[in-house]
Amino acid sequence: MSEKRELPVLDADAAGLKPDCANCFGLCCVALPFETSSDFAVGKAAGTPCANLREDFRCGIHHQLRERGFAGCTVFDCFGAGQKVSQVTFAGRDWRESPETARRMFAVFPVMRQLHEVLRYLTEALARPQARTMRGELRRAFDDIDGLTRGSAEEITRADVAAIRQRANGLLLRTSELVRAEVPGRKKDHRGADLIGARLRGARLRGASLRGAYLIAADLSGADLRMADVIGADFRDADIRDADLTDCLFLTQAQLDAAKGNAMTRIPSTLLRPGHWLS
Incomplete structure (x- = not known):
């Protein structure tokens, strides 16, 4: 009788759930809208490049964001969605050289970000020793969502994100209860x-x-x-x-x-x- 194999524990780095701006086409600076406020010195519409975005997709004021009135940019985390959309979904074709991809790429990015956020939480839950009895369920949920993020742009934008988040939240809540139960x-x-x-x-x-x-x-x-x-x-x-x-x-x-x-x-x-x- 073979031994039951323990599922390997993932981490955010290995799962690609941390931003890698060097492999992203500045999607957070283009796809998302923001309004003039204490977080953003100026506003812009979704799909419009930020005035500070350079030709190489880097931020021209990256080291002065807070001083220049863009504190909102410093607290944004795409959870690795930017490089996934840029390099996997669109296979390295950027929206400047291939303008026909722009609309679809900008629609996929916010959906991908939500899916990656869920993956980030599931990754942490998998690493919690208190949730060892749940690892099978957690890993299946992770694999299902991860598989979706590797699909076509059309498959990703059709995803029922609300339903996905609700199912994952049930697992995360159970994980939370198991961990916090150790506190007397x-x-x-x-x-x-x-x-x-x-x-x-x-x-x-x-x-x-x-x-x-x-x-x-x-x-x-x-x-x-x-x-x-x-x-x-x-x-x-x-x-x-x-x-x-x-x-x-x-x-x-x-x-x-x-x-x-x-x-x-x-x-x-x-x-x-x-x-x-x-x-």
Whole structure:
């Protein structure tokens, strides 16, 4: 009788779920719209190249985005969708040299980004030892979505993203419950809560559910957020200086980039400390 083989654990790098701008045709700078606001010095329509996009598809003010009024660009994460659309879906044909691809490419990109975001969360769930009993289900969900992302432009744009996200969310929620069950005692439930500007300095939020919570400008300095589920939480301008986000569930680089931290902010080893944080 053969032994049951353990499924290999994926990581975001190996799965191509981190941005690789060198292999992207500047899709986030073209396909998506943005309005003039505190995040964008000027607005533009979807499908219109940003004025700062160079001929080589690089940003002309990349190292001055915050200073030039484009903070919104610094907190955007395509989860690797840009290079997938550019190099896989359209096989390296860019929208400038092949204008006939532009409309389809710009339609595929936002759908691909959503699919890649789901893949990013499933990848993390697969790596959680507490979810070992779910790895078969998680891997099947991952493989199904990953297969879709490698289909034609038409197949991708026809995808029922809402249904895909709903099915995946059920698995992610179960994963969250398994992980957070290891935290003793009663866990706080702030799912979808309006915590804008909330005073949570030093708060004990270990194992809490902050799924979809609005944490804009909240004071979370010194807070314990270990094993807290923060999927979809809005961390814009949240103060997380000296906070502990070690082993935080479903925390993304974009969420960290949007927050205000420092050298004492503890973050998962898979993420990078934003360069604009105070030392």
